[in-house]
Amino acid sequence: MTKNHQKSNQPHEQPPKQSPNQNSSQSYTPPLSKAQIHQLLKSxxxxxxxxxxxxxxxxxxxxxxxxxxxFLAQAIANQKQILVVGDYDVDGIVSSAIMMRFLHSVGHKNATYIIPNRFRDGYGISQKILQENPSDIVITVDNGISAFEAAQFCTTSGRSLIITDHHLPKEQLPNADFIINPQRHDCEFPQKEICGALVTWYLCAGTKIALQKIDSSLAKSIDLAPLLEFVALATIADMMPLKHINKTIVLYGIKKLKNPHFPCISKLKTLLKTPFPTASDIAFSITPVLNSAGRMGEGTIASEFLLDSTKVSLENLKSINEERKKCANDTLESALKNARQYQNAIITKGQWNEGVLGIVAAKLAKRFQKCAFVLTNQASNTTNQKNILKGSVRGIGGVNIIDLLNGGKEILGEFGGHKSAVGVQLDEEKYEEFCEYLASVNIDYAKNDESSCDEFLLKIDSRDIDEELLHILEEFEPYGQGNPKPIFEATLRVESVEIIKEVHRKIIFSPLDYANPLDCTQDFNTKQDFIKDAKQDLAQISRQDSKQDTNQNLAQNIHIKAMYFFCEKELQKDDEITARFTLQRDSFSGKAVMIISEIL
Incomplete structure (x- = not known):
């Protein structure tokens, strides 16, 4: 492998890598018809x-x-003391709420749970947590697959341990009584990538079946389907591929948002800015609020909200989320100053809040189009231990970060997670050595993009931008991880440009060879913030197409709202431009909305 040791305190941004579906040649490609688009998505x-x-x-x-x-059914019948140990992210918080709601539904009062404090307790179950929380049985949810020390402590202290997890296991498994994890090599569950909350739900479902032999009337009275509303939130938050089982559950959860079973979800629904929510809307509006408590320290605040929203207010969570936003933005600014950029990776370290490192790593990975490592100094509390760097890694496309880290495992400390999101630890004295390793690695991003592309591009006729096209897209929801939403490309003519709120521009477009104007908004974000952050400034614009009675092929009246980020072009009337965009449903009119991502 070729080494590249060049580093920079102010890394240059890389242009987004071209999707494999995009044509690199200049040859003419005819636009796809709606029928062809429908057939492609159907396929x-x-x-x-x-x-x-x-x-x-x-x-x-x-x-x-x-x-x-x-085993759990019998323990419930015998009123054994149960301790549930969760995690501080959305998946872990939701998993804990599901298990506690289930135990309450079967009348088991002798159960407690704990969400580890990110800063005080660290990740997942530990011997310290077990010593402070006595119980007969311990159930981990969304963690535990690497808890060797805690599992051994359970064995020596006479406690039974049930591990439910979905993270990638190591070659050796902890010494637990039961380990439920679809990622186990000897597990034949048909879908490996499901969230921890679904694994928890399945243990509850299995226990309900087992309870039929003990108390059939109790078992029959339990309805577990509503708990899938929580699982849908966790599936989206943990970025599981929206295929097969995950797709079914997310569609169920979105459908139930119209009339949620739980008051807490009804309150979370108020965070959505549209009456037509999609998985992307949930990821943007709900997930960060639930995640914020754990990121800033006390995930228990969010879990208590999910268990009893009369005890914890949504306003409290929203306030914590505002604090999280400021912390993440400050950390990103500092991280950029300290970053070292190599050919295939970017790495940065500093004294930062550990809870926002994943957010910052994801933004760096997207901005620089390469794997991003964000580490914070964790000074030891004792004099005989080394300082530890702890942080998050995020990838792009289909790159498997676990494989990347396995190549440097002799340098690294502990690491684990998913193939695209990993937590790591590193002795600070080995930082330079690890940077040398990153400088030497060779990652074929194009190859990985080809097998796991984040988006695909469809060239269309601008006259086909209408309600029918939006209906075609909606037929194949939910879009997200594993099911990318199409990006359209069409050529239009600028009719007029109007500046709005200094950072936005309203543009009236007309499709070429089409007399009626198409109205959308082009947004210029002068601070180069990321798209999700800038969505708060989404401008509301509309356009009116006139019906022509003699021509049934012309588009009908459509109100369009659009946003355009990271653009420095000045557009003039009569400019003919090629735009790339997605379509979604307007929050107010319910009509199709153009969301511009790029003008070529």
Whole structure:
């Protein structure tokens, strides 16, 4: 491998890598018709296993779930003391709420839970947590697959341990009584990538089955389907691929948002800025608020809200989220100053809030189009231990970060997570050595993009930008991880440009060879913030197409709202431009909305 040791305190941004679906040649490519677009999306979504709740895999298809379920059912009948140990992210918080709601529903009062404090307790179950929280049985949710020390402590202290997790296991598993994890090599569950909350839900479902032999009337009274509303939130928040089981559950959760079963979800619904929510809307408006408590220290605030929203107000969570936003923005600014950029990775370290490192790493990865490492100094409390760097890694496209880190495992400390999001630890004295490793690695991003492309481009006729095209898109929701939303490309003519609120521009477009203007908004973000942050400034614009009775092929009246980020072009009347954009439904009019991402 070729080494590149050049570094910079102010790294240069890289242009976004071209999607493999984009044509690099200058040859003419005819636009796709709506029928062709529909057929393409239908083909991409043709394989949909488990497309209804009734078709979901049986709980006992998860390795160890049957045995653990019968064990837990008996423990419930005997009123054993149960401790649930969760995690401080949305998936872990939701998993904890699901398990506690289930235990309460079966009348088990002898149960407590803990969400570890990110700064005081660290990640997941630990011997310290176990010593401070006595119990007969311990259940981990969304963590535990690497908890070797805690598992050994349970063994020596006579506690039973049930691990439910979905993170990638190491070659050796902890010494637990039961380990339920679809990522186990010996687990034949049909979908490996599901969230921790779904694994927790499956243990609850299995325990309900086991309870039928103990108290059939109690088992029959339990309805677990509403808890899938929580699982849908966790699936979106943890960026699980929206295919097969995950797709079915997310669609169920979105449908139930119209009339949620739980008061806490009804309150979370008020965060949405549209009556037509999608998975992307949930990821943008709800996920950060639930995540903020854990990022800033006390994830228990969010879990208590999910368990009883009369005890914790949504306003409290929103206030914490505002604090999180400021912290993340300040950290990003500082991280950029300290960053070292190599050919295939960018790395930075400093004294930062550990809770926002994942956010900053994701933004760096997107901005520089390469794997990003963001580490913070964790000074040891004792004199005989080394300073530890702890942080987050985020990738792009289909790059498997675990594989990347395995190549440097002799340098690194502990690491684990998903293939695209990993937590790491590193002795600070080995930082330079690890930077040398990153400088030497060779990652074929183009190859990975080809197998796991984040988006794909469809060239269309601008006269086809209408409600029918939006309906075609909506048929194949939800879009997100594993099911990217199409980006359209069309050529239009500028009719007029109007500055709005200094950072926005209202543009009246007309499709070429089409007399009626198309109205959208082009946004110029002078601070170069990221798209999700800038969405707060989304401008509301509309356009009116006149019906022509003699021509049924012309588009009907459509109100358009649009946003354009990171653009420095000045547009003039009669300019013919090629725009790339997505379509979504307007929050107010319910009509199609153009969201511009680029003008070529």
């Amino acid at each position: 991409k979504n043709s394989k949909w296993d488990f497309s209804s709740l009734s078709s979901l895999p049986h709980p006992f298809s998860l390795k160890d779930c049957e045995q653990a379920s019968h």
